Amino acid sequence: MKSKIVFWLLVVCVVSPPLCAQQNQKLDSLLTLYQNLDDGIRKYEVLAQAHELTLYNDIDAAKNYVDLSVKLARQLDYKKGIAQSNYNLGVYYNNIGKKDSAFASYKKSLQQYIAIKDISGETAVRHGLAILKFAESDYDKSLNLIEENIEIQSVQRPIDSSRLASSFYLKGYTQVKKANYKVALVETLKALKIFERIAQPDREADAIALLGEIEYHLGNIDKSLEYDKKSLAIYRRINDKFYEAESMLTIADTYMEIKEYDTAMDYLNDALPLAREIQSPSIETMILGALGDIATEKGEYYKAIDYIKASTKISKEAKRPAILGENWLSTSLFYSKVNQPKIAIQYLDSTLQNAKSTGNKDLLQRAYFDGSKLYSELGNHKQAYAYYVDFHNISDSILNSDKSKRIEELRSKFDTEKKEQQIVLQEKEITVLEQQASISNLQRILMGIGLLLSLIGFYAIRQKMKRNRLEKEKVDAELEFKKKELTTHALNLARKNETLENLKLKAQELKEKENMGAGYNQLIRSINFDLQDDNNWENFSRYFEEVHKDFNSTVKSKYPQVTSNELRLLALLKMNLSSKEIANILNISPEGIKKARYRLRKKLDLSTEDSLQDLVLSL
Template sequence: MQLKYLGLTSFFLYSLIFPLNSIAQDSNEELPYVRKTDSTFFILKSKLVEAKRESSSTKILLSYLNLGEFYHYSGVYSEAIDQYNKGLKLVESKERDTFYVIFKNNIGKVHFSLKKFDMAIKSFEEGINSANNLNYLRGQAVSKGLLGACFEKKAEYQKALKFQKESLILFEKLNDQNGLAAVNENIGSIYEDLDNYEQSHKYFLKSYNHFKNRNNKEEANVLNNLGDVFRKSGNLEEAFFFTEKALAIAQKIKDYHQLESAHKDLSKTYAKYGDYKKAHEYLLKSEEFNDELLKVQNTNQVNVLQTVYETNKKEAQIQLLKEQNKVSKANQKLLWITLFAVMVVLGFLYHYSSRKRKAERKIQGYKQRMLKAELDKKAIEEENLQDEIKLKTAALSRYSLHLSQKNKILFDLSKTLRNIASRKHMDTGHKIKELVKEIDFNLQQEKEWDEFTNFFKEIHPDFIKKLSALSQSNLSPAEMRLGMLLRLNLSSKEISSILRVTPDSVRVARYRLRKKLRIDQKKELVNFMVEL
């Protein structure tokens, strides 16, 4: 079912006799006035402003109706409802009951477009009740036709027929040919849904007799309906005749919706005829027109929304300027008093801020001195710490050297004593042997190594942990000692003296340690240990 736009000048009449022949297709038809969205919208807004300035209730109501219709057919449904509700509020306050019926019907139409049929039914029923109370026949006819359309969409066909036929009787009393044509088409559509093609054809033909030779979308729509009925009843020749006639009118008036409907119906007819190639071609053309229809719809809706947004923005700016102007006039009366008060307050604030700045400068200076003292203290502590590290490093080196020298002396002494003991004619042999045993025993003690290790950890706390982490297998104590001595940058000769082994043994130990740590051959072992 489709809403037919009759132009702004005839809106009031249209609202009374509106047939709602195919409201489900509202959003799909290209509306004439949308092509001039800006000018139409500005005219409607200016009419509303003018009506409010003249305090003309009738003109204000008509302006709200026209704006609501503009938003409705542009697909901006929330704004349409808003305009209708504004008019409805004015109607209720002024007790203009015939307008109440019209606004209720228009609100129902918006809900119908949104497929909220229960809400639409409620609005139409309220319109009928009000029209009955006023004995307002045209309002009753329109409301019942709209209500019948809702029940048809809900597939409650008996209720739909009841209200459509009641609407038909009322339009006959009013001798309203447009209303009769629309309701006859609605009844034909219901009988088509019920597969009663004889009755459907009868009512569609009555509607067509009214629209015949007008070459408009209403005629094209009825022709399409007649083509549907003939196709469904098996009369394919008549179906082709009426649908192609509808297509010719649609092409002439360039109505995308009627073009889409005609091509779709022809596709179905060719399919029944067995010509699937042509059926497919017409179906594709139908889809193309449907796509074009959606593009036009989306473009029109965006244009309307953009125009409304810009207009509302300008109105808000104008209102803001008006409010600012009012405030400005009010402020002029208090300007001198306010100026004096401001001067007093500024003087007080200046004095207060001046004192505050001085106090803040003093506090800032004190903080800076405290910070400088803290920094100086930290610098001294840092310097002392560096000195301590240097002293400990030097001590560690001296300790290592001392250990080396001590072991060398002990080793030499042990060797000498062995030589003396080997002389058989000396009586001191037994005593010297005991001395040698005691010296050897002391050389084997680990106490000094424990002290060395603790001392080393103080200087290089993370070295042993890092060195252990580099090897997949655990390092032996001897390997750990070698690593520590290499970290002190000692030569192989010095290391051999400390460890009481030959330099060759140190070289072998260095090789094994390098292999265990997987150190690159190009990397010096000592440098690696120092960087670790």
């Protein structure tokens, strides 16, 4: 899974040593000024600045300053100061992980800002609430809050461009979490355009990095890497070491996905000393975990466990439960590789407990799958089967969730296009009415005569139009039925191949355990024959050609260099199937699908900006 962390969005900050020195100097000046001021609004503002300076590098001092500011604001009956202090308390509680307290402080601040009609403060608090809801995975509520902010900010004069761009950015990132990637792309580009115009390079780099994540999810790996490297260059230019390290980790993750481990290690080895320099346990643990994964893939198991143990130690000290769960799963995999399944099971149990407590479905899915294999190795087939069922159930729930998100995105797109069509029709009606209003009385008389004459053939024409409409409806209905039939056939073929592949693996395990080679060999050969049976593909091709007429001939005429296997891949892409479904139908691994897509892009001469999916859909 590609690692992407939007640190500024979740209100996390790390201050570099040189900047710390500057801030300490400024803080000393503020405290001196504070001692010499009488109680008043100016003194409150000094406390607010001191809180802001210490929020990310001395959380206890920040809490002290915010408590003093609350007390002073109440003493002065300074309503804006009271609202701001409650907001600052919300930020503080959010940073230390007390979400309920943060929510209560934000809500109190929002009511106070609304009461004094301070729109700037109101939108700042609503943004904080949106982030809280985002962190709770309540993406719909988060989006509602963001939309309120965008609506208010768009009509406010003067417009706070930076805050408006931040709202677009947060909206884009939330849509990524909802898997609405094309919607996310539009919103993130809006944010990027504003950040570029107001010259905020740090936020510009954040937006570019998010574009990289979106392109990754859309399957455009080259484009994703291009964006990630562009954002990395900006972070280096502005000397932002924290995000420089995070960007290198992100790029390394992408190279790991496409099995370019040496390139990934180069980025990780450059990022590790940076993470230690800025004292970021989150980034350091993820880098060590990634290095462990690479070592595991290379078969260097004992080197891998050293990385994983180092990562686990830091995760425990820094209290990072999400990363700790990943470390335990990696540790379980290590002991499985070195033939110590009982120890592997112990770490697997810790992983399952962690995944359930953090609500990490992806980790839970992988843990159940690994557990099924481990218990099978131990001969506990009952538990292996139970874990496999749990794995399948979670996989189905994730798949259904993804399908629901895709349907919601398509419905939203349909509603938008429908409204646009209605507007066009209304404009045409207005144009017709205007033209009718300009017709002279003579023209009206002539039109009346023409209308009278046309009545003779009107009935016949009307009947013909009715027959044409009915015929079109019939054709449309048949095409829709064929589309459903094609989809059903494809999904059944994918499910059948997946089941046969699992059955083959089980037969191979039993063959090794029970020394009954001849019978199992015959079973495995039968399964392989069925998996490779071209009749399955011929039946699918027949359905496909009925729905997408001339697709194969069009591809062959435009791209004669495409092989028959690549033509099969193009047909499945045309149906907009998932990579997993395509892999099952073609009986190859998901990694094989990625490589096939990559080779196909090269053969079709697609640049990094071009989308393979868009090209296929246009054929």
